[in-house]
Amino acid sequence: MALSEKFIVLPFKKNRGNLVPGEMRQASNAAAAEKIATAMSARHIGVAAYSVQVDEESGDMTSPRLLIQFGETADLNAA
Template sequence: MSLAEKFIVLPFKKNRGNIVPGEMRQASSAASAEKIAAAMSARHLGVAAYSIQVDEESGDMTSPKLIIAFGETADLTVN
């Protein structure tokens, strides 16, 4: 198992009364993820940037760590 650290930004929206993640964007670094999240925050209910560990063989994502969040977000559950 070969793990690599990746950075993602998730916008959040309301769907049937629940806060759900929108389309994930990848960033090249933690600083880039913060900038993207800040720029997106004015257009979304909430935005969060995370660092995650990705198994490069299977594509499985684990160990999400919150970098920064704006507005209303939901817990990120990744198995």
């Protein structure tokens, strides 16, 4: 199992009164993820940038670490 660190940005929106993640965007590094999240923050109810460990074989993402957040976001560690 080969793990690698990836950087993702998740916008959040309301769907039937519940907070749900939108389409995930990948970033090349932590600074780029923070920049993307900042730019998206004006257009979404919430945005968060994370560093995650990705299993290269299965594609499973684990160990999300919050880099920056704006507005209402969900806790990925609780999932």
